[in-house]
Amino acid sequence: MHKEIVLNQRYVLPTYRREPVVFSRGRGSYIYDVSGKEYVDFFPGWGVGILGYGHPRMVKAIKEQTEKLVNLPNNFYHPYQGLLAEQIIRHSFKGKVFFANSGAEAVEGCIKLMRAYGAKAGRYKIITFHNSFHGRTIGALTATAQAKYQKPFRPLLAGFTYIPINDVARLKKAVDKKTVGILLEPIQGEGGINIFSGEFLRQVKAFCRQHDLLLGFDEVQTGMGRTGEYFCFQHYGVQPDIMMLAKGLGAGVPISALVVRQGLTNILGPGMHASTFGGGPLVCRAGIEVFNIFKDEKVLHNVRRAGKIIERHLRIMQAKYPVIKEVRGKGCMWGVDLRTKGAVYFKEALKAGLVINCTHETVLRIMPALNVTSDVLEKGFAILESVFKKLR
Numbered sequence: 001m002h003k004e005i006v007l008n009q010r011y012v013l014p015t016y017r018r019e020p021v022v023f024s025r026g027r028g029s030y031i032y033d034v035s036g037k038e039y040v041d042f043f044p045g046w047g048v049g050i051l052g053y054g055h056p057r058m059v060k061a062i063k064e065q066t067e068k069l070v071n072l073p074n075n076f077y078h079p080y081q082g083l084l085a086e087q088i089i090r091h092s093f094k095g096k097v098f099f100a101n102s103g104a105e106a107v108e109g110c111i112k113l114m115r116a117y118g119a120k121a122g123r124y125k126i127i128t129f130h131n132s133f134h135g136r137t138i139g140a141l142t143a144t145a146q147a148k149y150q151k152p153f154r155p156l157l158a159g160f161t162y163i164p165i166n167d168v169a170r171l172k173k174a175v176d177k178k179t180v181g182i183l184l185e186p187i188q189g190e191g192g193i194n195i196f197s198g199e200f201l202r203q204v205k206a207f208c209r210q211h212d213l214l215l216g217f218d219e220v221q222t223g224m225g226r227t228g229e230y231f232c233f234q235h236y237g238v239q240p241d242i243m244m245l246a247k248g249l250g251a252g253v254p255i256s257a258l259v260v261r262q263g264l265t266n267i268l269g270p271g272m273h274a275s276t277f278g279g280g281p282l283v284c285r286a287g288i289e290v291f292n293i294f295k296d297e298k299v300l301h302n303v304r305r306a307g308k309i310i311e312r313h314l315r316i317m318q319a320k321y322p323v324i325k326e327v328r329g330k331g332c333m334w335g336v337d338l339r340t341k342g343a344v345y346f347k348e349a350l351k352a353g354l355v356i357n358c359t360h361e362t363v364l365r366i367m368p369a370l371n372v373t374s375d376v377l378e379k380g381f382a383i384l385e386s387v388f389k390k391l392r
Ligand SMILES: *Cc1c(COP(=O)(O)O)cnc(C)c1O
Pocket: 101, 102, 103, 104, 105, 107, 133, 134, 135, 136, 185, 189, 190, 218, 219, 220, 221, 222, 246, 247
């Protein structure tokens, strides 16, 4: 066995199921293991690698910033935090940003903001949706309405109610005098690419207005161009009060953001919330470069173009292989729902030189870099097709 695998198994807590592959470098949409084998990556960094590996401009910005200043505590200012916040606000909605380091941490910020908003009136309950995924810290885990993740950690945080997606009647029934907010992923990622309907989200928004509820969109996975708009809410024309970003925001460096609309920006005041690493110069500089690259290289345009290619391939495969029950997605975020368990497809693809993901047992997840080329897509789908042929 490879030395790195031996060391890992000896010294790292076994919290992850891992494949016996050691990757050492990447370039664009390709990643290479230590033996030099090349893989097409249709799932770079679980949605983090939105510009692929080693984008020259990202490398340059990060290198330059590393030499100047990597970390700075938030009792001072540096040149990049305000600039990145401005970019996020300009592309989403009027408001302000809090920077943190992970998706779960952004979700924690959302839960705290909702609770602080409701505190005077004694409101603290939050509604989330079956098969949602919001992260692994206790608050985010409680928001994650999946028993399999919660079970050993009970009792969880008080005040969460779980309902099915796209069901207005259930939503109205779930709200009571103590409810303060609703939290959802406009397209559920880890839960199997489940898409909220525009009709439902518009009704949720109206309902929130009527009852003074805060609407939080967890766009940790759908944000930063993944679905063909900067943020997924823009497809629906339904603006949330609070938005969470993480995965793609730094295109590889750990940074997350809580985006809060105008009118709610004083709920979390000095001393109420903080994060030591949050919004440091290195990660903010990286985030700014992501926005610059989006503009200069017309990345959103590519997402829409790539999305059409992906959908065409998947629909053709669906017609050919009855094991495919349903194909769902938008832009560069797709799920292939199988009538059987997907793990073997994922493993066979990996052997054949293609990285995909299997989530929720039966759903193959395909989320390539947002600047993926047609050539790479053709190559990856040829491998995927060969896997389906083999397993038929
Ligand atoms: C990945 C993910 C999270 C958790 O992010 P971490 O950085 O792992 O804490 C939260 N919400 C959504 C929608 C995600 O996809």
